[in-house]
Amino acid sequence: MTSTENAPFRPFETLLDRESALRTLQEATLGADDGEIFLERRRSEALVFDDGRLKTASYDASEGFGLRAVRGETAGYAHSTEISEAALQRAAGTARLAVGAGGGTLAEGPAATNQRLYRDDNPxxxxEFPLKIQTLREIDAFARxxxxxxxQVSATLAASLQEVTILRPDGTIVADSRPMSRLNVSVIVEQDGRREQGGTGGGGRAGLDGLLDRTHWEGVTREALRIALVNLEAEPAPAGVMDVVxxxxxxxxxxxEAIGHGLEGDANRKGTSAFAGLMGQRIASPGVTVLDDGTIPDRRGSITVDDEGTPSHRNVLIEDGILVGYMQDRQNARLMGVAPTGNGRRESYAHAPMPRMTNTYMLAGDASPEEILSELKDGLYAVGFGGGxxxxxxxxxxxxxTEAYRVKDGKVGAPVKGATLIGDGPTALSRITAIGNDMSLDPGIGNCGKAGQWVPVGVGQPTLRIGGLTVGGSAA
Structure with a gap:
C-alpha cells in the first residue's frame, strides 16, 4: 500500500523523526535533481530438508537506510545499518559531497497510487514451525x-517480508510491504550406476498456505521426479546449427537475458546496448510483442511501487516487432527526456536503484504448439533451462x-543431455518463425543479477520456434 499524506514513518517511526529526517534530506538534495531516503526492514526464514534430515533452519532480520542525492549523471549514495539522526547526518554529508554544489531543480515526485498487488502481512x-518441518519430511517420504x-531428496521452504519506506524531498512518504514465499523440490535418481537430477518449485508474493497444501507439494514433487527420470534416459545432445522450439x-x-537486459534504460542511454538508437525500428519478427509488467497480482517479479516510489507499470517494449519502449528508473528517464516506468529497483538499502526488469514476457500468437513442433524437420525442443x-x-x-528433446520430421524423440543454446538476442528476435497460443508465466523461481545486485523477477512466453540457433552438445 502507499500513502502520501501524514503517513507514519513506517516501520521506523520510533527511530527517526519525520520532520528532522526531511530537513536532513532537503539539505542533502539542495541544488540536486532528485534524491530520497530509503528505509528497509527485512525478515526471512529458510528451511532445508536434505537426505532425510533437517539440514538448515535459518532466520535472518536486517534493517537499515540509504540516502541518495542525484545531479545529472552523478549520484551520491550512502547507507547504514544504524538508523539514527547522527547516521543520517553522516550519510547526507557523504551524498552531498558526491554531487557537489549545483543549480539543479528537483524533479517532480512520482504519482501516488492506491493499488495493492499482494498481501502486506508476514508469510x-x-x-507453525513444527508444521513446516513435518511438511518437508512428508515431501521426502512421498518422493522416495x-x-x-x-x-536423494532435497526440499526447501522459504518465506520473507520486506518492508520499505521512501521519504522524498517534498515530504512525500511511500510505503510498501512485500511478502515472498517459495517451495523447491530436488530429486536424484540412480539406475545402473548412472545418477541424474530433476528439480522444480515456485512461489510468489503470497503466503505459505498454498505451498503447504498437500495437493500442491505432491504435484511439485512428481514433476521433479519426472524431470529426473527423463534425464536418466537422455542421450548425448547433438551439436550444430539447427532450428529450436x-x-x-x-x-x-x-x-x-538475451533481450530484456538490452532494453533497460541505462545501457541504452550510454549507448552500450545492442538495441541503443533503434527506437521505432523493427528489431524482431512480425507478431513479436514483449512486455515488462510489474502489476500482475501476487507474482514474484511484481512490485506495487518500485524502490524510488514510482507505481509499477505495464510497459510495452516491443510491439509487433517494433521497438517502442525501454525500462526506466527516474535518473535515466530524466536524462533521456521520457517518463519513469516503475523499474527503479535495488537489492536492499545498501544499494542504489537502477533500471531492472519485473515480469518480462512475450504475448501469445495464434499457432498451436503441436503445429509448431510438426513443422520442425530436424532440431531441438527445449523445455527447461538452467544457468545462462x-x-x-x-x-x-x-x-x-535442463530438459530437451531431439525432433525429426515433426516427431519428438529421445531426451538429450548437455545441450546449450548459443546465439545473440537481435538475431534470435529476427528469426522467430512461429509463436504459440499457449503463453504462460514461470512458476515463480526467477532471480536476476545485474552489477552485483539480485532482485526477484518473473518471465514467460508461449511456445516459440527460432531458426538457426547454434546448439552446443556432445554429439556431432
Missing amino acids: ISDA ALDPRVV LGPGWPGILLH QVDITNGKFVFSC
Whole structure:
C-alpha cells in the first residue's frame, strides 16, 4: 500500500523523526535533481530438508537506510545499518559531497497510487514451525515412495517480508510491504550406476498456505521426479546449427537475458546496448510483442511501487516487432527526456536503484504448439533451462538446457543431455518463425543479477520456434 499524506514513518517511526529526517534530506538534495531516503526492514526464514534430515533452519532480520542525492549523471549514495539522526547526518554529508554544489531543480515526485498487488502481512507466520518441518519430511517420504530409483531428496521452504519506506524531498512518504514465499523440490535418481537430477518449485508474493497444501507439494514433487527420470534416459545432445522450439513459461528466461537486459534504460542511454538508437525500428519478427509488467497480482517479479516510489507499470517494449519502449528508473528517464516506468529497483538499502526488469514476457500468437513442433524437420525442443550468460553490448548468449528433446520430421524423440543454446538476442528476435497460443508465466523461481545486485523477477512466453540457433552438445 502507499500513502502520501501524514503517513507514519513506517516501520521506523520510533527511530527517526519525520520532520528532522526531511530537513536532513532537503539539505542533502539542495541544488540536486532528485534524491530520497530509503528505509528497509527485512525478515526471512529458510528451511532445508536434505537426505532425510533437517539440514538448515535459518532466520535472518536486517534493517537499515540509504540516502541518495542525484545531479545529472552523478549520484551520491550512502547507507547504514544504524538508523539514527547522527547516521543520517553522516550519510547526507557523504551524498552531498558526491554531487557537489549545483543549480539543479528537483524533479517532480512520482504519482501516488492506491493499488495493492499482494498481501502486506508476514508469510513466515502463516504456519507453525513444527508444521513446516513435518511438511518437508512428508515431501521426502512421498518422493522416495514414488520410485525405488530415488536416492536423494532435497526440499526447501522459504518465506520473507520486506518492508520499505521512501521519504522524498517534498515530504512525500511511500510505503510498501512485500511478502515472498517459495517451495523447491530436488530429486536424484540412480539406475545402473548412472545418477541424474530433476528439480522444480515456485512461489510468489503470497503466503505459505498454498505451498503447504498437500495437493500442491505432491504435484511439485512428481514433476521433479519426472524431470529426473527423463534425464536418466537422455542421450548425448547433438551439436550444430539447427532450428529450436522453446517451450512455454520458464524458457522465457532466455528472452529475459538475451533481450530484456538490452532494453533497460541505462545501457541504452550510454549507448552500450545492442538495441541503443533503434527506437521505432523493427528489431524482431512480425507478431513479436514483449512486455515488462510489474502489476500482475501476487507474482514474484511484481512490485506495487518500485524502490524510488514510482507505481509499477505495464510497459510495452516491443510491439509487433517494433521497438517502442525501454525500462526506466527516474535518473535515466530524466536524462533521456521520457517518463519513469516503475523499474527503479535495488537489492536492499545498501544499494542504489537502477533500471531492472519485473515480469518480462512475450504475448501469445495464434499457432498451436503441436503445429509448431510438426513443422520442425530436424532440431531441438527445449523445455527447461538452467544457468545462462549474456553480453548486453552485442546480445550474445549461452544457455544450458535442463530438459530437451531431439525432433525429426515433426516427431519428438529421445531426451538429450548437455545441450546449450548459443546465439545473440537481435538475431534470435529476427528469426522467430512461429509463436504459440499457449503463453504462460514461470512458476515463480526467477532471480536476476545485474552489477552485483539480485532482485526477484518473473518471465514467460508461449511456445516459440527460432531458426538457426547454434546448439552446443556432445554429439556431432
